[in-house]
Amino acid sequence: KNEVEQSPQNLTAQEGEFITINCSYSVGISALHWLQQHPGGGIVSLFMLSSGKKKHGRLIATINIQEKHSSLHITASHPRDSAVYICAVRTNFGNEKLTFGTGTRLTIIP
């Protein structure tokens, strides 16, 4: 079993829909990251969370430390949001190793 599990693996939605991507992890963490990867490989860091909730524009990320679960929400989705969204956790306070989930491929149809 992977230390970081994401669901769904693939998600297709119509423009304007509310999107939720889930991440569960099985280890103690110091921080959880949500990242966005576009075709071609570039990765953009969206959020770093250790507790609570963060919002940036149409993106909202939440984390429940007790339940070892995080969600990424996208409101009023747009075709430009189409990308792979990856959850990654930092598990070791001594170094900066990130353990990644396998990603959720999001496609927003106009």
Add this chain to the structure above:
Amino acid sequence: DAGVTQSPTHLIKTRGQHVTLRCSPISGHKSVSWYQQVLGQGPQFIFQYYEKEERGRGNFPDRFSARQFPNYSSELNVNALLLGDSALYLCASRSPGQNYGYTFGSGTRLTVV
């Protein structure tokens, strides 16, 4: 300010050859991490360096090595290349302090033939 820059962007090598990949972090970032991303999978941690010292090593064979220079740039070296080393190699840098996330480079796509 330039982001994290990686070079080269693409590379084709033959089995058994050696390769050196380079990464320049954001100015002021002292931590550099390397990741390997095989097609269809999430990135896997290879190394992390901070202030020129290795702080973490992933589950990769000794053919993989890295170093960090006084200007905090970094090199990843892979010897005796195998077909399975074909992947996107990502470099990430991070500012000191717990409240900062990572900035990733665009990666080097290595193809071993």
